[in-house]
Amino acid sequence: MTADAKILSALRGAGGTGLSPAMLTERTGLGAVALARRITELRALGYDIESTPHLGYRLLGSPDVLHADDLLARLPARRIVGRDVQVFQQTSSTNDVAEKLARDGVAEGVVIFAETQTKGRGRLGRKWLSPTGQGLWFSVLLRPALSPVSITQLTVAAATAVARAIRLETGLVPQIKWPNDILLGGKKVVGILTELSAELDRVRYVIIGIGVDVNVTDFPAELRDVATSLAAEAGKRFLRAEIAAAILRELDADYARVVRGEFAALAEEWERQCITLGRRVVIHIGDRKLTGRAEALDSDGALLLRGDYGHLERIIGGDVTLEK
Ligand code: BT5
Numbered sequence: 001m002t003a004d005a006k007i008l009s010a011l012r013g014a015g016g017t018g019l020s021p022a023m024l025t026e027r028t029g030l031g032a033v034a035l036a037r038r039i040t041e042l043r044a045l046g047y048d049i050e051s052t053p054h055l056g057y058r059l060l061g062s063p064d065v066l067h068a069d070d071l072l073a074r075l076p077a078r079r080i081v082g083r084d085v086q087v088f089q090q091t092s093s094t095n096d097v098a099e100k101l102a103r104d105g106v107a108e109g110v111v112i113f114a115e116t117q118t119k120g121r122g123r124l125g126r127k128w129l130s131p132t133g134q135g136l137w138f139s140v141l142l143r144p145a146l147s148p149v150s151i152t153q154l155t156v157a158a159a160t161a162v163a164r165a166i167r168l169e170t171g172l173v174p175q176i177k178w179p180n181d182i183l184l185g186g187k188k189v190v191g192i193l194t195e196l197s198a199e200l201d202r203v204r205y206v207i208i209g210i211g212v213d214v215n216v217t218d219f220p221a222e223l224r225d226v227a228t229s230l231a232a233e234a235g236k237r238f239l240r241a242e243i244a245a246a247i248l249r250e251l252d253a254d255y256a257r258v259v260r261g262e263f264a265a266l267a268e269e270w271e272r273q274c275i276t277l278g279r280r281v282v283i284h285i286g287d288r289k290l291t292g293r294a295e296a297l298d299s300d301g302a303l304l305l306r307g308d309y310g311h312l313e314r315i316i317g318g319d320v321t322l323e324k
Helices: 005-019 022-030 030-044 068-073 092-104 151-171 230-234 240-257 264-274
Strands: 046-051 056-061 085-091 111-115 136-142 175-177 181-184 187-198 204-210 280-285 288-295 302-309 314-317 318-320
Touching: 005 030, 005 056, 005 068, 022 030, 022 056, 030 046, 056 302, 068 240, 085 092, 092 111, 092 136, 092 187, 092 204, 136 240, 136 302, 151 175, 151 181, 151 187, 151 230, 151 240, 151 264, 175 264, 204 240, 240 264, 240 280, 264 288, 280 302, 288 314
Parallel strands: 085 111
Antiparallel strands: 046 056, 111 136, 136 204, 175 181, 181 187, 187 204, 280 288, 280 318, 288 302, 302 314
């Protein structure tokens, strides 16, 4: 842990009680001079750190900025997802940054955030809007020992984890639309883009890119009817670092479940929140158009579609429209 992460984590742990300079020095292992310097820097970043002779240091407020040390300080000690966190002010796409790290041989678990993306993307080259400072635009690098056909398990795990984190942090009740959308009130609030590099029977790495509209208030006209944000649904803004940390904690837990082979339990939680299953759907896959009833997930995370003539088809990707 970096010095800033240690300070923030110690202060957060102490809550309203505060910590004397001596205790903070002891908890962080920093000397008094270094500690004072770091506190000045953190205040300059917008952290409201009070210091009084009586209560010592207290963290009264955090700014709505993404700061790698702050995010690290909010994560559990033992973890894979969020092992390392990097924050960029601007990138083309966080998936591109993560991919470069993957090719350089960086270990799994690193998470790349950007305050904005100039080329945020969805599936099939679609654009992903990433307004500065208003959402969470990030990518997680993973190296699971899964076969390429099972990779949809990770998209399902990611959607389940993000939906759970949103529920826990905001009280809102998200719905999942197979394979990669999370909706609130029928509008998209999260998009997930899973990209992988694989050989025939072995995954080299997977990058899970996640976009969460946290405090986006002003969507462009073409998205207004289809997109929403946590703030718009809850009627109040959220501190992005809190939502981010909750998502990383849940992602870490669910990634561990997939790696341990406990996908079935995860899929049950997913199915309870899924609005696709049991519905008549139209699925576009490239030029193909399929219609039928979305019946279930299979053990790899693929969607089983019961076609109009009774046959069962296994779908691993595509654009789903729910029929009324
Ligand atoms: C997705 O694609 O939903 C995957 C989006 C993944 C975005 C993350 S952000 C971090 C990482 N870095 C990236 O470059 N990407 C990932 P798809 O299912 O194809 O949906 C794309 C469609 O969603 C667009 O065509 C728009 O209609 C809509 N859309 C674009 N921006 C949006 C936003 N901010 N909120 C809600 N909907 C949006």
